[in-house]
Amino acid sequence: MKTILGAALLVALATTSSAGAEEADDGVSRLPEILVSARRRTENAQAIPGALSVVGGELIDRSYTVNTGQLSLLVPSLNYSSANPRNTAFTIRGLGSVVVAVSQANDGLEPGVGFYVDQVYHARPATAAFDFVDIERIEVLRGPQGTLFGKNTTAGAISIVSRAPSFDWQAQGEASYGEHDFFQAKAAISGPIIADKLAFRLSRLATRRDGVLHNVALDKDQNTLNNQAVRGQLLWKATDALTLRLTGDWNNFKSECCTQVYLRTGTSLRPAARQFPALAAGLGYAPPSTNPDDRLTDIDASLAVDTNEGGVSLVTDWDLDYATMTSVTAWRFWNWNAANDRDYTGLPIQLTQGIPSRQDQISQELRLASNGDGPVGYVAGLYYFRQVITGRPVSIYGPTAAYWLLGPAPQFPSNLLDGYGQDGRTRFATDSYATFAEVNWKPIDRLTLTGGLRYTIESKQGDYSTFVFGGLQTIVPALVSAKLSILRPQTYAARSDDGSLSGRANASYELGGGVLAYASFARGFKSGGINMSGLPLNAQNQPALATAVVAPERNTTYEAGLKADFWDQRLRFNLAGYYTEVRDFQATLVDSTQTVALRGYLSNIPKVTVKGFEIDAVAVPVAGLQLRASVAYADGEYAEYPQGPCPLELQGSATTACNLTGGRLSGLPRSATTIGGDYALPLTLASRPGEVFVHADTSWRSSYYGDPTLSRFTLIDGYNITNASIGFRAAQGWSVTVFARNLFNSNYIQNLTTQAGNSGLILGTPSDPRVIGATLGFTI
Template identity: 65%
Template sequence: MKVGAGISAMAASLLLVASAAAQTRAPVDPSGEDTSSPNAAPILVTARLRPEDAQRVPGALSVVDGGLLDQSYTVNTQGLATLIPSLAYSSANPRNTAFTIRGLGSSVVAVSQANDGLEPGVGFYVDQVYHARPATAAFDFADIGQVEELRGPQGTLFGKNTTAGAISITTRKPSFTPEGVAELSYGSFNFVQAKAWVSGPISDTLAFRLSGVSTRRDGVLDNVRTGVAANTLGTQAVRGQLLYQPSAIFSLRLIADVTNFDAYCCTQVYLRVGQSLRPASRQYGGPAGLAAQFGYAPPSTDPYDRKTDIDGPLGVNTNEGGASAIADWKLGGHTLTSVSAWRFWNWDAENDRDYTGLPIQRSQHIPSRQDQFSQELRLASESERPLGYVVGLYGFHQRILGRPISIYGPAAAGWLIGPTTGTNAIPVPANLLDGYGQDGRTDFRSASVAAFGEANWRIAPRLTATAGLRYTYEEKDGSYATTVSGGPAVTSTALINARLSVLRPQRYTAHDRDGSVSGRANLAWQVRPSMMAYASVARGFKSGGLNMSGLPLDNQNQPVLATAVVRPERNTSYEIGLKTDWWGRRITFNIDGYYTRVRDFQATVVDSSQTVALRGYLSNIPAVTVKGIEADLSLRPLAGLAARASLAYADGRYSDYPAGPCPLEVQGTATTACSLTGQRLASLPRIAVTGGVDYALPIGRDAALLHVDVVGRSGFNGDPSLSRYTRIEGYTLTNASLGWRFGGGLEVVVFARNLFDTRYIQNLTIQAGNSGLILGTPGDPRVVGGTLRLRR
């Protein structure tokens, strides 16, 4: 279904049921909330690090509560993107994970295997703890109470580098009332998911909570060479908590968790072939092209046949976890909070990076280990009359050790270099790269300290001013060292240089330190009790980055040391908005408009001047601007019925990018950089719409349950070079479930993910070697199944 027709059909159907925003609570909450009245209770958020009504926060945000997460089978950040239109998620594999808000945040190019020296622009927090690596957002979460997406710079209060926004996830706390849920689902492709949590008192002052989720699914891509289906799922997550609450003025919450991802994953399939200006013999297609030279044909040229023939190893084995302690003291109208945390992340995966059945690249992977420590201390007032405030200190340290490994095979020389090399057309032996490879070590360390504060001053009964500042100081150190070995012995300078053009040993160190002030200010006018208007300006800061994936090469094939450090990113955002509710909060409507300009936007780009191997590295784009409008509408017309819809319109541009990467169609000339100034920002749909309906119809002691959620996104370009061959078409995706709740707490549900089996591409990759072959990851096909859920 084309996105225009899909979005129109979705909008028409939602208007029939009236719609609601991502802030709508699910009609039947697992926590046992009373839903007998259609009046919607205030949704409490901690966007300003203290509980308050979401409709009174002068800023754009979306809230998804645990009930909606459970009913929509959302267990990870990828699922969140189907509920929040301004949030986009891309993941070629768990390490190469990126999420953006309003088109800004992390930028990932698959060939880079993600750069450890780049900080994400979207802060990812779980129970107030910052997760430094975007890859950890690919893991499943267990037993979530609420998710808040905060749009725009959030650096005043949230720890690090939140130039684009923040995702704040809160898990359900231990309860002094015994409760428990067990859930088992089975569906297509042998999809099996088990979820459970149990909570209760240990004593009058101590309560516990234990939660877990396990998901597995067979592969959805058929490897015709091995007969083993690829892109399987295999995740497990366990979380344990203790809550010590000896009095009303003190509480201590201890949390420990571990998550594992072990799967035959992740590869891509043939999507299309692009045409460059290189000689016909150095391009993929055509009678003289590389595929013809090697007598190769892909198993299918239709990506939705879901066929691959990769001959190299494939697999992901990664895990992450940690422990934290959150202490709260109430001190005479104030709350003192301490958040201490340690987290780790282990990564190892292999992939056939040429994505074909030819032995071009035998192996590529980067075993990595990350450890981080953080400590936050803050003091918040409990009243805002006439002044409310939060002040605090924050410290963070992380270290990432990596080992980049690449090994080439017998077809690599002919595919990557060609039959001859050098100005004298020296013949290239067919086995020149067979067994040739790279091994290395990377070591990245960063430390950050910050002081922050924000105050709200009620300058008139209906007018409140907010101002906040944060000073952050960071230091980063990195070392990169690789060696090359293997392959047949050669003495010809031309052949040695040809081999080095594919992989060259590099050794360098880099250091960066910087300090900066970020902040925000706004005015909120409570026009009437059910209407608030606000205007704000915010300044965000993201510290400089280090290139930890190797450096681009100059005309002499030498590393360009000047690119080892990228400059800090600075973001200025303006926003106006209106928040309204009527009819006892059974209707809410919020709308905002924003304009954001980013100087020295940090991005991972590909050195397209290289005709042999594509290399991704960090770079600064002089200026990027994004402007747009967002609207949320919710309706709760009667008990048990809730509907929601949200719209995000964004116009993102490279407002100053005179020396960007060249698109495939102009590569092969002397031009090594192309102006992208004025062009649309990559990976940002102009229009994104989400919506859904939840209905619990009481029938005696039982209830019939209905859930539908829909997301539509317009097309966008999937690569920073903006080639016409790397466009991803828009799509509309629908998920639904129908169930029955028995009076004793048992639920039986039939569900469908991707109900209409929509064909869409999640992300794409230009094949290493720059042949013009474009690979893509097709979205998951329809999965139909059933769930048994028991609540106590």
């Protein structure tokens, strides 16, 4: 019923405001030209022969889209998962980097989706969890992008472009307040320092919200929000041909976050006494609720997130008349610290778990892009990137750990693991060098041929060292072995050196009448990874199922599509079909043969395939009304995976590996749809001329597996979410808006976790409840 109401609301009201349409001299509203820099030069998005989505800054503001997770509701092919900011992962068409349900993000794995802000590559996906600040537009590109972007990306790229300084004085801001004590304030001011020579822009954002999960043991709300961000920019026009843009930014997320609630209990082949119902009964424990929609928890360990990131970049553009030379120089950092209760219960199984981390990166890109629209166009560049990540993996168990993880007394003393823990140090370093080029050639009128090549050299070094301490001191071999089955000291160093040639070819033809047809072929490459979360070990203390270094990933993508503007530029329709094959797909897995699985390790899946299609449409049927619809269908599967990890249903047997060939690719819904619209009507309110506006968008996603093992207990049901707003915008520049996020209070699971220890307990992050609020804004 809610879905029907959501669709009816959109049909009646409609998604992107009247600002998204241009009125011609004949009085007809038409779709505007969308200018993007997806191919590293400014051009019409409809002229680019490839699949991409563009979300403008006005739509971002109107839809109250404040981060990458919410962006995925507007871009169906983008999938986002984040149990906490560090464990953030996003995929495009199901490909990228997936963080599995019980593991920490593995620092030795390169993301398959590149995340860029103002042309600067952000190496850690965790930085995408911060709120957007003063955004002009976001471009989401699908498929390999190595011949155009500095850092190699095999699955696609998210390119965020912030609003630039202006030589005219500008000021804008807004303040929003809503349910759950939600508060957000955004402000920006820009203007000249030296007329026509030097301009500045200063942007600020603050977001906070009370917790949406209630801890019954502590009688307090948890999973709060508290984001702070600031960005400062200077734009210097040194000459008519030379422009420099200096940017500095800082972002902080400090909250009592992030935990999960009881979702369900799965069964395995372990003895019944070693599964969750019997284990919990033996301690007289029951979850505060078995309905995740109640949003109740009783965790007893500390919960906190304190993370920040920032940096400085300098972008220099030098117009040489025939081409533009661009230099992008940047330094960035990321700090992470958190406290977790990784058993997710009110039992003292694990007292402390975390991995405080620090990342620093520097990058330099030098690029030459042709100007004009001649028969030959080109982009060529050089790129260097270095990052260093240091971490301290810490874990300490409590008084019920031995019972829960090993078995009851007298076989194991109840205090065997009380105070038993692990500490250590990790260091991961990457050096990447690349040269890339792409050429567009128009041999005849309407036909454009494109070819691009990239050569990448990457060197990675990983050092991992941990020691154990505490617990019952014993020399009994069986008890020593039991302790080491939970945590054991481990030290290793690994290195990976890769060099690879990749590229793409594309042919496009203007059919006439505003229709462009294209077909493309691309080969992508992602360098090998290093396990930086420890290696799973068998009884002989030898690596099992994984090695310290995993092989490079190779992506082959075929794509064909149409881009068309119809109905006198009042209807835009884009269609893309694709087939992707990935060899040695890099994934983070968990060794289900171990007594307790706390961290994931990297491994290669021999072959993964994804095929599907995407449709994007936008229309301006009447003045003031704009409608949008996007559909993404993707059929992803493990094409070859004979030695995969076993699902929960088979754990506890003698089977150490399971054949997952032919199974669905985890983390990928088969279908995702977004429908939306905006309507604006001129209106004079209390003698104040302006317009009343309505915005709405609704998104559907089908079910998908939340874990690579494809256990039936990790299936996440499909869901629908609808957002809407209505307000008045005065000609004088002020506005008032009433908004609703999750208008129909839809309950769904965002991601899930399997409790460490193979008890069968499955936890989930429930959806945020409905938030209704109001916004006051101004523009000068």
